[in-house]
Amino acid sequence: MPEVRVVNVTKKFGQKIVAVDNVSLHVKDKEYFSLLGPSGCGKTTLLRLIAGLIKPDEGEVYIENQLVNDVPPEERGIGFVFQTFALFPHMNTWDNVTYGPRVKALEKEKSERIGREVLEMVRLYERLDAFPNELSGGMMQRVALARALAAGAKLLLLDEPLGQLDAKVRNELRYELRRMVKELELTAIHVTHDQAEAMAISDRIAVMKKGRILQVGTPEELYMRPQHIFVAHFIGESNFLEGYVTRVESGEATIELRGGILVRSMDETKKKGDKVVIAVRPEVLAIEKERRRNTNTLLGEVERVRFEGTNIRYEVRLENEDMVVVVRPALREEWFNVGEKVTVSFPAEKSLVFVYPEKGLGEELSVE
Amino acid sequence: MVSTNLTRFLDSLSSKRHVRHLIYSLSIIIFLALILTPPILGILLKWNLMGEIFTQPNLTSRAASAIYASFAIALFVSIIDILAGLPMAWFIARGKSQWLSVLDTLADIPFILPTVTLGYSLLLFWSKPEGISSLFGGNSLITPGWLLIILLHFTFSYPVIVRVMVGALLDYKIVYEEASRTLGAAPLTADRTVTLPILKPALIAAFVLAFARSISETGATFLVAGTFENGPVFIKNAREAQSEGPLVLVSFILIAVSCMIYATIRLLGTRLKIPVKKVWPLAERRLSSLGVTTFRNLSTIAIFLILVLTPSLFVAFPAVYAVTGGTLSQALTGSGVWQAYWQSLTLSYLLGMVVTLLNILIGLPMAVLIARKRVGRAPSTVLDVLVNIPMIVPSIALGASLGIFWGNFAFVPEVLLLIFSHLAITYPYFVRAMTAAIERIDMDLEEASRILGARPFAVFRTVILPLTKYSMFSGAIMMFTRSVDETGATLAVYKTLKTAPVLLVDWVTRKPPFASVSPLEISLGAGFLVVFSFVILLVLRFVTKGRGRA
Numbered sequence: 001m002p003e004v005r006v007v008n009v010t011k012k013f014g015q016k017i018v019a020v021d022n023v024s025l026h027v028k029d030k031e032y033f034s035l036l037g038p039s040g041c042g043k044t045t046l047l048r049l050i051a052g053l054i055k056p057d058e059g060e061v062y063i064e065n066q067l068v069n070d071v072p073p074e075e076r077g078i079g080f081v082f083q084t085f086a087l088f089p090h091m092n093t094w095d096n097v098t099y100g101p102r103v104k105a106l107e108k109e110k111s112e113r114i115g116r117e118v119l120e121m122v123r124l125y126e127r128l129d130a131f132p133n134e135l136s137g138g139m140m141q142r143v144a145l146a147r148a149l150a151a152g153a154k155l156l157l158l159d160e161p162l163g164q165l166d167a168k169v170r171n172e173l174r175y176e177l178r179r180m181v182k183e184l185e186l187t188a189i190h191v192t193h194d195q196a197e198a199m200a201i202s203d204r205i206a207v208m209k210k211g212r213i214l215q216v217g218t219p220e221e222l223y224m225r226p227q228h229i230f231v232a233h234f235i236g237e238s239n240f241l242e243g244y245v246t247r248v249e250s251g252e253a254t255i256e257l258r259g260g261i262l263v264r265s266m267d268e269t270k271k272k273g274d275k276v277v278i279a280v281r282p283e284v285l286a287i288e289k290e291r292r293r294n295t296n297t298l299l300g301e302v303e304r305v306r307f308e309g310t311n312i313r314y315e316v317r318l319e320n321e322d323m324v325v326v327v328r329p330a331l332r333e334e335w336f337n338v339g340e341k342v343t344v345s346f347p348a349e350k351s352l353v354f355v356y357p358e359k360g361l362g363e364e365l366s367v368e
Numbered sequence: 369m370v371s372t373n374l375t376r377f378l379d380s381l382s383s384k385r386h387v388r389h390l391i392y393s394l395s396i397i398i399f400l401a402l403i404l405t406p407p408i409l410g411i412l413l414k415w416n417l418m419g420e421i422f423t424q425p426n427l428t429s430r431a432a433s434a435i436y437a438s439f440a441i442a443l444f445v446s447i448i449d450i451l452a453g454l455p456m457a458w459f460i461a462r463g464k465s466q467w468l469s470v471l472d473t474l475a476d477i478p479f480i481l482p483t484v485t486l487g488y489s490l491l492l493f494w495s496k497p498e499g500i501s502s503l504f505g506g507n508s509l510i511t512p513g514w515l516l517i518i519l520l521h522f523t524f525s526y527p528v529i530v531r532v533m534v535g536a537l538l539d540y541k542i543v544y545e546e547a548s549r550t551l552g553a554a555p556l557t558a559d560r561t562v563t564l565p566i567l568k569p570a571l572i573a574a575f576v577l578a579f580a581r582s583i584s585e586t587g588a589t590f591l592v593a594g595t596f597e598n599g600p601v602f603i604k605n606a607r608e609a610q611s612e613g614p615l616v617l618v619s620f621i622l623i624a625v626s627c628m629i630y631a632t633i634r635l636l637g638t639r640l641k642i643p644v645k646k647v648w649p650l651a652e653r654r655l656s657s658l659g660v661t662t663f664r665n666l667s668t669i670a671i672f673l674i675l676v677l678t679p680s681l682f683v684a685f686p687a688v689y690a691v692t693g694g695t696l697s698q699a700l701t702g703s704g705v706w707q708a709y710w711q712s713l714t715l716s717y718l719l720g721m722v723v724t725l726l727n728i729l730i731g732l733p734m735a736v737l738i739a740r741k742r743v744g745r746a747p748s749t750v751l752d753v754l755v756n757i758p759m760i761v762p763s764i765a766l767g768a769s770l771g772i773f774w775g776n777f778a779f780v781p782e783v784l785l786l787i788f789s790h791l792a793i794t795y796p797y798f799v800r801a802m803t804a805a806i807e808r809i810d811m812d813l814e815e816a817s818r819i820l821g822a823r824p825f826a827v828f829r830t831v832i833l834p835l836t837k838y839s840m841f842s843g844a845i846m847m848f849t850r851s852v853d854e855t856g857a858t859l860a861v862y863k864t865l866k867t868a869p870v871l872l873v874d875w876v877t878r879k880p881p882f883a884s885v886s887p888l889e890i891s892l893g894a895g896f897l898v899v900f901s902f903v904i905l906l907v908l909r910f911v912t913k914g915r916g917r918a
Contacts, residue, residue, distance in 0.1 A: 051550060053546050053549070053550075072549070072555075073546070073549040073550050074549050074550070074551075074552045074553055074554055078550055079550065079551075080546075080547065080550035082543055082546070082547060084541075084543060086541075086543045086544055086546070086547035088544060088547070088548070088562055088565075088566075089544075089566060090565045090566060090568075090644075091644070095644075095645075099548065099551055099553075099561075100551035100552055102645065102647055103548070103551060103552050103553040103554075103557050103561070103647050103649060104552045104649060105647060105648075105649045105650075147547075147551065148550075148551075151550075151551045151552055157550075
């Protein structure tokens with residue numbers, strides 16, 4: 001059963017571009033694993049290295065414990081779903097889907113049976129004769145998936161398979177994708193820049209930036225316990241407040257923010273005097289009309305209010321001129337108006353402290 | 369100030385619908401009056417003479433054999449060009465060596481050499497003692513005749529296949545091939561079942577171009593034909609013998625059959641299916657191995673070097689010898705035969721420049737008309753097809769019928785006849801290139817320009833022209849070299865004014881008063897044409913560098 005190991009792999013394009021920088025990774029058998037990151041972070045390059053479409057400059061790729069660096073793609077036993085689907089324009093749905101079994105010279109009856117099964121699985125059996133230019137985006141995606149599945153591979157590689165689809169179709173198909181992969185007991189590696197998509201369907205996710213893996217974990221681990229400030233920013237949303245550590249005691253750090261505001265966070269790894277950044281999720285922040293000073297309370301004024309259906313989003317200008325975003329359920333709490341003076345607070349244990357990045361906060365959080 | 373006022377005046381004029389209609393109408397009328405109709409009418413005017421040939425069985429037999437030879441050679445040559453040129457195109461487009469750009473340039477050489485020079489070079493290489501024949505202990509390895517014609521046509525059509533297919537392969541989305549490889553297909557299986565079928569339109573276009581070039585070629589064919597006759601050689605001989613009836617009949621048949629073949633390929637070509645269902649995984653995997661691929665690439669290069677490049681450039685050796693001897697100084701002082709040479713060369717280049725300018729003036733509106741379907745979809749398609757006709761008919765046949773038509777107008781001087789015939793030959797090349805370039809421009813850009821207040825001429829001046837200037841320049845260069853190179857139509861219409869290729873044909877065939885021209889002089893004359901052609905190619909490469917080629 002295919003598990004995938006990537007060991008110290010590096011891939012460069014020309015002299016200056018290091019697309020994948022000394023990356024190591026282990027994808028377990030039957031795992032739905034996502035490579036998540038902004039455009040240009042190297043996730044597609046890493047996928048193509050696993051597929052054998054390009055060769056690493058350094059390092060090894062193992063599939064089922066076999067070194068495959070010199071094994072061509074057609075012999076790796078993989079299925080690949082491309083971002084643009086890559087359906088052969090001169091073949092109809094049936095010919096596209098049965099292409100894999102045909103080029104492997106499977107018996108005709110077996111090829112046809114496999115073709116029928118996968119097309120029924122993706123609910124496109126009635127469009128056998130249609131050519132790609134006659135299919136909608138969602139249909140093309142399903143044909144591309146059926147084609148990859150029909151090839152009989154146990155390792156499925158997906159390069160932004162939902163990227164070309166509109167939002168509603170994308171939301172529906174993502175769950176279908178996971179369901180099929182789990183039903184067929186495949187190992188899947190899914191590349192995406194959409195963190196909501198990755199969170200919804202993955203067993204584990206690797207967050208990448210500039211050719212490196214920053215953190216690997218379950219969606220819950222990445223969301224609740226990001227170990228890198230970029231992960232805290234890229235997965236979900238975070239407010240970032242800069243300050244200095246003034247005291248560390250009993251597993252708690254006291255941090256002085258701009259304007260002399262003191263807050264506390266559960267962190268004992270920092271030292272007094274360290275320049276740090278506190279990350280607090282918008283949904284963790286509480287907002288109330290009563291003006292009070294207490295532990296981890298911040299006074300401010302509502303600057304902008306946006307109704308987002310399920311939630312209300314407040315942009316609050318704090319007394320020290322920092323801006324924070326507060327997201328609250330729209331139907332369960334009272335609403336605040338622009339201009340209202342409010343108090344924003346958060347529990348110490350629901351915040352994270354990061355060392356202030358050397359290159360600056362803006363540069364570290366940049367997705368370009 | 370004057371040019372600004374003129375621009376403003378033209379801008380405001382272009383906003384008037386009747387002015388635009390007038391320009392487009394004029395371009396259609398000029399095309400019909402100068403390019404399409406005269407050859408047709410020329411044939412029809414002498415329709416009654418066609419029957420003459422049937423009174424002479426030998427002549428009938430000769431004509432039939434010549435026509436058959438033209439089409440048989442064109443078909444055979446086009447097929448072997450595809451078989452030899454496609455692997456080379458693949459090697460150039462997919463290879464990873466830095467030397468491939470050198471190979472790419474070398475593959476163009478037969479294309480940019482004047483065909484009469486090419487013909488003479490092949491004649492020297494294959495048929496004269498100075499060439500390869502001496503290695504085999506004889507005076508002539510391949511004597512002038514049908515085999516040498518095939519080699520010649522193969523050589524000058526080879527770059528056409530390579531050029532078209534390299535472009536198609538570079539434009540091709542490699543993701544299709546990657547998809548087929550991830551599905552388990554060996555590289556050869558992927559190429560055969562996915563890439564080739566997708567590239568079928570380019571393959572058909574390449575085949576048609578190679579076929580048209582072979583059918584049309586006259587000057588160089590005449591040099592290597594010996595006593596063998598294909599259609600163009602028959603027409604030339606008939607003209608020299610002043611046998612108008614056979615000339616008209618053979619011209620008519622060549623034109624009519626060429627058009628029918630072209631139409632058939634256009635209509636049925638898209639239905640031609642490349643077999644993709646059957647696979648031989650084991651065999652194709654073996655044929656995709658490194659060893660087999662290396663052998664194939666080496667064979668491809670060997671064929672190119674032995675059959676195409678070396679014979680094409682062989683004329684350089686005697687030309688260099690002529691330079692180092694005393695022939696160059698004679699040539700530069702214009703003594704002896706060289707006076708006629710420089711006059712002919714000057715005529716060739718002046719003719720080329722005039723024809724190029726005229727084509728730009730009359731061809732540009734036609735290109736806009738076709739690309740933007742200004743007269744409606746169906747009429748634009750019809751115009752598109754009609755514009756191609758002069759390109760796919762034998763140029764000597766076209767020239768012969770033009771000569772007959774304009775011969776009825778005594779006031780048409782010979783130089784104008786040359787201009788009309790060269791215009792007819794080169795017009796399709798420019799219109800084709802510019803139509804393709806304009807079609808590539810997103811309509812959104814023009815619409816954005818109009819919405820911002822630009823009048824039609826301003827849109828053309830500020831959007832279309834800047835974005836097509838490289839295509840226009842390379843189209844102009846191609847037209848110019850095509851005109852300079854044109855032999856067939858010139859042979860059909862000239863009386864006293866000889867262009868350089870026609871003069872070279874006379875030199876090689878020792879036609880009076882050039883019976884005493886030496887081989888060194890011929891080689892040097894051909895060499896000058898080659899050098900000037902290279903300079904033009906370098907200019908073209910420099911200007912279009914980095915555009916349209918990875």
